[in-house]
Amino acid sequence: MLGEQAESRSALEVRARAILQGAGYERIETPAFEATELFARGVGEATDIVRKEMFTFEDAGGRSLTLRPEGTAPVCRAYLEHGMHKRRQPVKLWYLSSFFRHERAQAGRYRQFWQLGAEAIGSDDPAVDAETIVLLSSLLAEVGVRDVRLRLCSLGSPQTRGEYRERLQAHLRSHESSLAPEVRGRIEANPLRAFDSEHEGTRRVMRSAPRLLEHLDAGDRAHFEAVRELLDDAGIAYEIDSTLVRGLDYYTRTVFEFTSDALGAQSGVGGGGRYDGLIELLGGSPTPGVGWAAGIERMLLASGSSGGTLDSERSRDSGTGSAAAPVELFLARAEPRSAADRRTAFALLCAARSAGLRAQMELGGRSLKGQLSHADALGARYVAIVSERQASLRDMQEGRQEEIASDAVVHAVLRGLRTL
Ligand code: AMP
Numbered sequence: 001m002l003g004e005q006a007e008s009r010s011a012l013e014v015r016a017r018a019i020l021q022g023a024g025y026e027r028i029e030t031p032a033f034e035a036t037e038l039f040a041r042g043v044g045e046a047t048d049i050v051r052k053e054m055f056t057f058e059d060a061g062g063r064s065l066t067l068r069p070e071g072t073a074p075v076c077r078a079y080l081e082h083g084m085h086k087r088r089q090p091v092k093l094w095y096l097s098s099f100f101r102h103e104r105a106q107a108g109r110y111r112q113f114w115q116l117g118a119e120a121i122g123s124d125d126p127a128v129d130a131e132t133i134v135l136l137s138s139l140l141a142e143v144g145v146r147d148v149r150l151r152l153c154s155l156g157s158p159q160t161r162g163e164y165r166e167r168l169q170a171h172l173r174s175h176e177s178s179l180a181p182e183v184r185g186r187i188e189a190n191p192l193r194a195f196d197s198e199h200e201g202t203r204r205v206m207r208s209a210p211r212l213l214e215h216l217d218a219g220d221r222a223h224f225e226a227v228r229e230l231l232d233d234a235g236i237a238y239e240i241d242s243t244l245v246r247g248l249d250y251y252t253r254t255v256f257e258f259t260s261d262a263l264g265a266q267s268g269v270g271g272g273g274r275y276d277g278l279i280e281l282l283g284g285s286p287t288p289g290v291g292w293a294a295g296i297e298r299m300l301l302a303s304g305s306s307g308g309t310l311d312s313e314r315s316r317d318s319g320t321g322s323a324a325a326p327v328e329l330f331l332a333r334a335e336p337r338s339a340a341d342r343r344t345a346f347a348l349l350c351a352a353r354s355a356g357l358r359a360q361m362e363l364g365g366r367s368l369k370g371q372l373s374h375a376d377a378l379g380a381r382y383v384a385i386v387s388e389r390q391a392s393l394r395d396m397q398e399g400r401q402e403e404i405a406s407d408a409v410v411h412a413v414l415r416g417l418r419t420l
Contacts, residue, residue, distance in 0.1 A: 021325075035064070330361070
């Protein structure tokens with residue numbers, strides 16, 4: 001990394017920090033290498049990463065170690081090792097680190113590269129999925145990544161995915177002679193990857209293959225619909241792509257990928273999804289999680305900034321992103337809850353952040369009392385207890401409370417803060 005590129009990366013980091021810390025994410029740094037076992041189990045034995053892309057070596061004591069090829073498994077390991085389940089959930093963490101994959105190097109694909117990532121562990125609320133997607137979308141816009149497209153899908157739960165996998169394997173076996181050799185070799189281990197193949201015969205077979213989205217169970221379908229509604233309300237454009245399979249085994253339910261048409265063959269700028277089974281697989285109790293990672297080099301390439309043009313003046317930290325800065329507006333959810341009040345709260349969250357407020361929303365399934373004490377712990381100045389159309393807006397400092405239309409909340413908070 002040369003001087004100008006280092007400048008661009010620093011500017012990007014400042015912007016990322018402002019956006020992510022403003023949304024309640026804390027920085028984490030994990031070691032450059034981990035026990036190989038973590039990735040073999042966490043990322044999945046059958047994935048390309050584990051099979052052929054890891055830099056693995058033995059240390060002097062004969063232990064097998066691996067340079068980290070991705071960030072989610074290490075972050076989950078840290079969550080377990082440091083007892084983070086005892087903290088307020090979800091625990092939101094972000095990182096900017098170097099990663100290592102033994103791949104064929106080409107433009108936009110390196111053996112050592114940098115990723116910015118965010119993980120929210122401890123909640124299965126669809127609003128967490130939507131929030132993480134909106135954050136990555138805001139970051140890409142802020143960095144100036146051009147011609148961005150978002151693809152979205154749901155992989156369901158391990159059980160529906162297992163049933164679907166058998167259906168897909170049966171389809172692949174019945175057309176085995178038309179498939180590319182590497183696809184044939186993966187029918188048992190990783191049949192979903194057949195959707196990624198560029199091989200003509202394989203593509204023909206995949207056109208008539210069963211699609212996972214059509215086989216989701218009711219719970220997964222409802223979760224996916226809720227995520228979509230929240231994204232629609234937030235004005236995020238996306239395409240449903242039922243062939244979207246990410247290279248890692250741990251994903252469940254929501255998966256997504258941002259691409260940029262400004263890039264060549266390596267068009268993925270960032271992506272991620274939900275991994276509700278991963279913490280358990282690593283030895284913890286069942287704990288949901290969702291997150292993403294975006295490639296620094298690709299973001300800079302796609303914004304035309306790899307030569308240092310990402311303006312470091314514009315990226316001055318405005319101070320709004322400091323982890324210690326208290327929340328200005330916390331959006332609590334009235335009881336009993338409904339999907340409608342989630343939509344209202346999420347739309348207010350997005351509107352408040354667009355207006356420059358440090359805002360957070362209830363994502364942890366707490367009682368109203370629990371939500372208020374959570375808001376207190378965040379130092380929230382205002383709490384809006386939101387139902388579909390109405391909100392009780394509490395000024396936590398003055399102890400005043402007023403009933404207002406929910407779409408008047410952001411304005412009322414801005415007015416209140418200005419009169420301080
Ligand atoms: P993944 O962890 O494979 O989902 O990758 C997430 C993002 O990291 C991709 O969208 C790319 O922007 C970036 N990325 C992955 N592999 C590489 C690589 N070998 N070189 C550069 N960037 C990469």
